[in-house]
Every structure is written in C-alpha cells, then in structure tokens.
Amino acid sequence: MTATHLLSVADLGADGIEEVLRVSDSFVEVSERAMPKVPALRGKTVVSLFFEESTRTRLSFEAAAKRLSADTMNFSVSTSSVSKGESLRDTVQTIDAMGVDALIVRHSSAGVPWQVASWVDCSVVNAGDGWHEHPTQALLDCFTIQKELGSVAGLRIAVVGDIKHSRVARSNVLAFTMLGAEVTLVAPPTLLPPSLDGWPVAVSTDLDAVLPKADVVYLLRIQAERQSEALLPSLREYTARYGLTRDRARMLSDDALVMHPGPMNRGVEIAADVADLPRSTVTRQVANGVAVRMAVLFLLLGATPK
Amino acid sequence: MTDLLIRGGTVVDATGSRRADVLVQGRVVAAVGADLDVPRGTRVLDAGGCVVAPGLVDLHAHLRQPGREEAETIETGARAAALGGYTAVVAMPNTEPAIDCASVVREILDLGATSVCDVRVAGAITKGRRGEELAAMAEMADLGVRLFTDDGSGVQDGRLMRRALEYASALGVTLAQHCEDECLAGGGHMHEGEWSSRLGVPGVPAEAEELMVLRDLALARLTAPLGSRVHFLHLSTAGSVAAVRAAKASGLAVTAEAAPHHFTLTDASVAGYDSVFKVNPPLRSPADVAAVKAGLADGTLDAIATDHAPHAPEDKERPFDHAPPGMLGLETALALALGELDLPIERILALLSWQPARIAGLEGTHGGPIAEGRPANLCVIDPSAVWVVDPDALASRSRNTPYAGRKLTGRTRHTVLRGEPVVVDGEAQR
Numbered sequence: 001m002t003a004t005h006l007l008s009v010a011d012l013g014a015d016g017i018e019e020v021l022r023v024s025d026s027f028v029e030v031s032e033r034a035m036p037k038v039p040a041l042r043g044k045t046v047v048s049l050f051f052e053e054s055t056r057t058r059l060s061f062e063a064a065a066k067r068l069s070a071d072t073m074n075f076s077v078s079t080s081s082v083s084k085g086e087s088l089r090d091t092v093q094t095i096d097a098m099g100v101d102a103l104i105v106r107h108s109s110a111g112v113p114w115q116v117a118s119w120v121d122c123s124v125v126n127a128g129d130g131w132h133e134h135p136t137q138a139l140l141d142c143f144t145i146q147k148e149l150g151s152v153a154g155l156r157i158a159v160v161g162d163i164k165h166s167r168v169a170r171s172n173v174l175a176f177t178m179l180g181a182e183v184t185l186v187a188p189p190t191l192l193p194p195s196l197d198g199w200p201v202a203v204s205t206d207l208d209a210v211l212p213k214a215d216v217v218y219l220l221r222i223q224a225e226r227q228s229e230a231l232l233p234s235l236r237e238y239t240a241r242y243g244l245t246r247d248r249a250r251m252l253s254d255d256a257l258v259m260h261p262g263p264m265n266r267g268v269e270i271a272a273d274v275a276d277l278p279r280s281t282v283t284r285q286v287a288n289g290v291a292v293r294m295a296v297l298f299l300l301l302g303a304t305p306k
Numbered sequence: 307m308t309d310l311l312i313r314g315g316t317v318v319d320a321t322g323s324r325r326a327d328v329l330v331q332g333r334v335v336a337a338v339g340a341d342l343d344v345p346r347g348t349r350v351l352d353a354g355g356c357v358v359a360p361g362l363v364d365l366h367a368h369l370r371q372p373g374r375e376e377a378e379t380i381e382t383g384a385r386a387a388a389l390g391g392y393t394a395v396v397a398m399p400n401t402e403p404a405i406d407c408a409s410v411v412r413e414i415l416d417l418g419a420t421s422v423c424d425v426r427v428a429g430a431i432t433k434g435r436r437g438e439e440l441a442a443m444a445e446m447a448d449l450g451v452r453l454f455t456d457d458g459s460g461v462q463d464g465r466l467m468r469r470a471l472e473y474a475s476a477l478g479v480t481l482a483q484h485c486e487d488e489c490l491a492g493g494g495h496m497h498e499g500e501w502s503s504r505l506g507v508p509g510v511p512a513e514a515e516e517l518m519v520l521r522d523l524a525l526a527r528l529t530a531p532l533g534s535r536v537h538f539l540h541l542s543t544a545g546s547v548a549a550v551r552a553a554k555a556s557g558l559a560v561t562a563e564a565a566p567h568h569f570t571l572t573d574a575s576v577a578g579y580d581s582v583f584k585v586n587p588p589l590r591s592p593a594d595v596a597a598v599k600a601g602l603a604d605g606t607l608d609a610i611a612t613d614h615a616p617h618a619p620e621d622k623e624r625p626f627d628h629a630p631p632g633m634l635g636l637e638t639a640l641a642l643a644l645g646e647l648d649l650p651i652e653r654i655l656a657l658l659s660w661q662p663a664r665i666a667g668l669e670g671t672h673g674g675p676i677a678e679g680r681p682a683n684l685c686v687i688d689p690s691a692v693w694v695v696d697p698d699a700l701a702s703r704s705r706n707t708p709y710a711g712r713k714l715t716g717r718t719r720h721t722v723l724r725g726e727p728v729v730v731d732g733e734a735q736r
Binding site: 133 | 498499503508620624627
C-alpha cells in the first residue's frame with residue numbers, strides 16, 4: 001500500500017486488497033498472544049473522528065491502534081466545538097495541527113473523508129461515509145471469507161437487503177468482484193440503487209432461488225425507518241420474502257457461510273437461531289476486524305518516518 | 307459624459323452583421339457606419355478583431371442582497387455582470403426577505419440605480435415564496451417588474467399556479483417556473499443515475515423536473531385564452547427539452563432558458579464530492595447535456611441564463627449533502643457559449659442578448675438593434691481571446707465557479723451602459 005489514505009476500496013485494487021489480507025494474517029497471531037501488543041506504531045497518534053454514533057467500528061480501530069502501541073485519541077461530536085457551530089474544516093484542521101498521524105473518519109454524509117483528506121497533512125481512513133463506502137468492513141469481510149473458505153475468487157456471494165442505503169454493500173461489491181467472486185444482489189426493487197450501470201453484479205428478487213447456489217450469504221441490516229419512507233410495507237413482510245429464516249437456512253449448501261456486518265436485527269433480516277449457527281461468522285468477523293484494521297494502520301503509518 | 311467611438315469592429319445584432327464603427331453620444335447611439343470621423347473630445351474604444359453587440363441580458367441571477375451580503379451584493383454582482391458583457395440582469399427574488407412586495411422591489415432598484423449594470427427585479431409569485439398565497443403581483447408590476455418566479459423552488463400546488471397565471475395575465479407579465487416536483491425530488495442532492503448510485507448520494511430524478519414542465523405546459527394551454535405567459539427556468543433534461551419542443555410545435559407560446567453548466571458539465575463531475583459542482587437542477591447525464599445543446603440550436607430554448615448563484619466558501623465547504631446548491635455564472639457564460647455551442651455568433655448573441663431581452667420585457671432599452679437613436683447598451687467581445695478562469699480574479703464576492711483552471715476562448719473587452727464605458731479592456735471602471 002503506497003497511498004497515504006484509505007478512502008475507497010477502489011483505490012486499493014485487487015493487489016492492494018491482497019496485501020492488506022496478507023499483513024492481516026500476521027496480526028491475527030498478535031491478537032492471540034497473552035500480551036497482545038507490538039511496538040510497530042510506537043510514537044504514532046491515531047485519532048477517531050466520529051461524527052456519527054458507532055461503537056463497534058470505533059472500538060475496533062481503537063483496539064487495533066493500541067495493539068500496535070500507537071497513542072489514541074477520541075473526538076466525540078456531542079461534547080466538542082462542533083455542537084457550538086464549528087465547521088468541519090476548522091475541526092479537522094485543529095486536530096491535524098496537534099500533530100497526529102491518522103484520522104479515522106466516520107460521517108453520515110457521503111464524501112466527507114475526501115473533503116477531510118484535502119484539508120489535512122495526516123493519513124485519513126474512511127470508517128464509513130453515508131451510504132457510500134466502508135472500506136475496512138469490506139477488507140475484514142474478505143479476510144473472513146478467505147480464512148473460512150480458502151479464497152474469495154470464484155465464490156458465489158449473495159448480498160441481501162438494503163443495498164441502496166448501504167455503505168457496506170458498496171464497498172463489498174467492489175472488493176468481492178475485484179477478488180473474482182460472482183456477486184448477486186437480492187433486494188426488493190425499492191432497496192436497490194436507482195442505477196446499477198457499471199456494477200459487475202447480477203440482481204434477483206427471489207432469495208429462495210439464489211440460496212441453494214450461494215457460497216456466502218451476506219445479510220445487511222434493515223432499518224425500521226425504511227417503513228416510514230414507503231420503501232417497505234412492513235418489516236414483517238420484508239422478513240417473509242427476504243429474511244434468512246430457519247427454513248431458508250436449510251436451503252444452503254453445507255459449507256456456505258452466513259455473514260452480517262452487525263448490529264443484527266434478530267428476527268428481521270436474520271432469524272435468531274440462524275445467527276447462532278456455526279456457519280454464521282458474525283463474531284469471527286468482529287475478531288478479524290481488529291487484525292485487518294491493524295494491517296491498514298500499519299501499512300499507512302508503519303513504513304513512513306514521522 | 308464623454309462621447310465614445312467604438313472603432314474597427316464588426317457590429318452584430320438581430321438585423322445581421324456588418325463592419326462598422328459605432329458613435330455614442332450621451333446615452334444613445336448617434337451613428338453606425340464604416341470609418342466614422344472622430345469628433346473632437348471623443349474617446350476611442352478599439353474594437354479591432356472584435357464583435358460589437360447589444361449588451362447581454364441575464365434572465366436569472368442571484369445577487370443575494372438583501373440578506374446574504376457575505377456571498378454577493380448588488381454592487382459586486384453588477385460588476386461581475388458588466389465584466390461578463392451584460393448590461394442588464396434580472397435579480398431573482400429568493401433573498402431574505404424575499405422580493406414579494408413593492409418595498410423590497412424599491413430597495414433593490416435603489417441599490418441598483420448606481421451600479422455598473424441595469425439591475426431589474428423578478429418578483430415572487432407567492433408570499434415569502436412559500437407557495438401558499440399569491441404575492442402582491444400588481445403592486446410589483448406597477449414598479450416595472452415583468453417576471454415573477456418562486457425560483458429556488460417551484461410552485462408545488464397546481465391550483466395555485468393556475469390562479470397565478472390567470473391573475474398575472476391581466477398584468478401582462480410572465481411567470482417563470484423553477485420546475486421541480488418536490489415529492490419526486492425527495493430531498494436529493496445530485497442527478498439520480500449511475501453516479502448518484504455509485505457515490506451513495508441521494509438523487510433527484512430527471513422526472514422531478516419533467517413532471518412540473520408537463521404540468522405547467524398544461525396550465526399554459528389552459529390559461530392561454532387569457533393571454534398568460536409562461537417561461538421555463540434552467541431546463542436541464544432531455545425530457546424537458548422534448549416536452550417544450552412538442553408544445554411549441556403545437557402552437558403554444560411559451561419560452562425557456564438553459565444555464566451554461568447544463569450544456570458544459572455532467573454528473574460525473576460530482577465524483578470528488580466537491581460541492582462547487584452541486585447545483586439545482588443538478589448536473590445531468592451526457593445525453594441530457596446533448597439534448598440541451600440541441601434545444602439551444604433548434605430554437606426550443608430561447609435564452610441562455612446564468613443562474614449565477616454565489617455562496618460563501620464556508621457554506622460550500624459543508625459536506626456535499628449539506629452544502630447549498632448553486633454556482634457562479636456571470637463572468638463565464640459568454641465564453642462557454644462561444645466555446646461549447648457549435649453555433650454562429652449571431653445565434654449565440656440571440657440566446658444571450660435580444661431573445662432574453664424580449665422575455666424580460668426589456669426590448670425597448672436592451673438587446674439592440676444597434677442603430678441611431680437607440681440606447682447605448684453595448685458590449686464588445688473579443689471572440690479569440692484565450693483566458694484561464696482564476697476564482698480569485700473574479701469580481702463576484704464568492705469563489706464557487708466550477709470552471710477554476712479551465713481555459714476558455716472568448717471574452718468581453720468593453721461594456722457600455724447608457725453611454726458609459728463601465729468595462730474597458732477587460733477592466734471594470736468602477
């Protein structure tokens with residue numbers, strides 16, 4: 001990885017993704033040590049700048065940075081000058097001026113990490129921007145699939161649910177297809193992006209037809225507000241057609257994985273007992289997430305002297 | 307006032323083109339002819355290699371005063387207009403407060419009285435531009451307002467729009483619509499399509515514009531017997547152009563305009579999330595750009611209007627979906643039209659000068675023809691001047707041009723307003 005930022009999966013390319021996965025592999029072992037810490041980023045400062053609530057991603061980055069011995073700082077919007085009307089630019093330039101090495105940025109607006117990167121000297125990692133991208137989630141998902149099934153190439157991956165509003169889906173479609181998987185999007189038409197021109201994917205509205213052939217079923221979180229936006233009549237109806245119920249899970253082949261980025265709505269997109277099956281990788285994805293984020297921070301910050 | 311001789315240019319107006327000098331005495335054109343003598347005390351403006359045209363007329367400029375003076379004022383907007391070759395601009399009413407009554411109209415006219423461009427006013431159709439009750443259109447018309455619009459948004463209620471057209475028909479004024487069905491637009495921030503889908507930005511479908519174009523064509527037809535007049539602002543989609551083309555072919559007398567950014571830029575520009583490319587209606591697809599160009603070429607679209615929309619840098623630096631829409635236009639429109647439209651200069655000037663002058667009801671003072679006794683509102687254009695757009699060099703108080711760094715061909719050399727040389731050799735004189 002020669003870039004100074006990680007903004008989009010597309011910037012990495014297949015080679016870049018594979019490099020991250022290789023380095024992640026070596027960091028899995030670190031996390032399993034009694035003393036899970038290496039001095040790779042000692043003296044570096046990593047700041048999480050989350051303008052949108054997130055517990056798991058923020059903690060995962062924090063754990064990754066700490067295991068690499070970086071100093072970590074947390075910027076919380078609710079207690080900061082942002083609530084006093086400070087602009088985004090002033091906020092990030094103020095933090096950058098303190099001499100930090102990386103900003104981990106989460107924002108509810110698509111594109112904010114690009115704006116931030118244009119204003120600061122330090123590295124910027126996109127930890128999720130609006131509906132757009134969430135590159136480290138895609139990397140940890142690829143890493144999980146590779147660990148569980150050997151390789152992403154040639155697999156049939158069904159991504160099911162609210163594709164339209166999902167940054168996870170956008171990054172994963174890019175990553176999965178760059179690594180050679182065949183991706184099928186399964187969703188009611190109201191939850192698909194208005195145009196799929198240029199997306200190397202198949203589309204289906206029939207989950208039952210897709211499941212028996214899938215090597216991986218990747219479920220996306222359904223949010224209750226989609227009901228009030230007239231995108232769905234009810235969550236119950238969504239579950240009936242697109243939920244991975246216990247009966248549907250039986251249609252999967254023996255080795256097929258069930259994945260979910262969390263947080264799950266048990267009983268909506270995934271039945272509670274399906275979420276707890278051995279084939280469900282949800283907690284393994286979280287564990288892998290720390291190793292992958294260690295790899296990303298190491299590749300961005302480790303090789304370059306301050 | 308010193309008399310002027312504009313010497314050595316080619317005069318182009320609605321009557322045709324000829325090599326001629328133009329003598330300006332006081333506020334009017336005194337003579338047009340080849341090799342005119344230079345009376346003693348007359349200032350000579352060189353127009354060698356240049357086109358001498360009626361001053362340009364912009365139907366659509368947001369001058370931001372009153373209310374948003376940090377983005378633009380009447381004075382700075384008028385200076386930008388003069389540098390762009392304009393001798394008249396119509397100031398849009400989405401100010402704070404909105405231009406919806408005689409007192410605000412008077413304020414703008416007073417502020418514009420000493421500016422370097424003739425500042426005219428568009429009044430709001432509804433009170434506060436809220437789309438609920440009719441604004442005092444007759445009271446504003448009495449002050450010379452000839453265009454009414456709620457621009458920034460369209461009148462959503464079809465019944466109210468019908469009543470507005472009926473009422474306005476007695477005043478001999480034109481209602482100009484910003485066509486956007488807000489339900490269908492659904493709070494989008496860019497054109498809905500391939501790019502919005504990829505970028506994860508909520509989109510505005512072309513149909514949100516087209517639906518209101520079709521509705522207002524129906525209302526124009528309904529109220530035509532009363533003599534209603536409808537003008538369509540900043541049309542941006544192939545469907546809108548096709549709808550207006552069909553309506554005109556059927557004999558309906560409506561007019562329409564397009565903005566330079568809608569024939570020069572596409573939604574792919576948004577890829578870097580720079581909100582300088584955020585505008586409403588949004589930048590559309592390449593097919594829409596081609597349709598707008600075709601509409602300008604075949605007469606479906608009657609005017610090029612800038613939709614000059616200054617915004618302060620701190621507002622444009624907000625996240626893309628929170629940044630206000632709009633881009634500068636007054637200082638780049640002429641060069642973009644000359645460079646991007648494959649049309650003879652006579653046609654381009656028709657779209658920038660005399661056709662919009664008629665729509666704005668300004669044909670008595672602006673838009674030519676350049677002839678003895680006519681008001682001396684003129685611009686001198688060097689069609690081969692090459693320049694690079696430098697945001698910091700613009701006269702507008704704001705910097706939000708989407709053309710920063712772009713090399714353009716064609717530039718205003720001199721602008722003459724009521725006989726006064728307000729721009730000479732590309733420099734504003736005051």
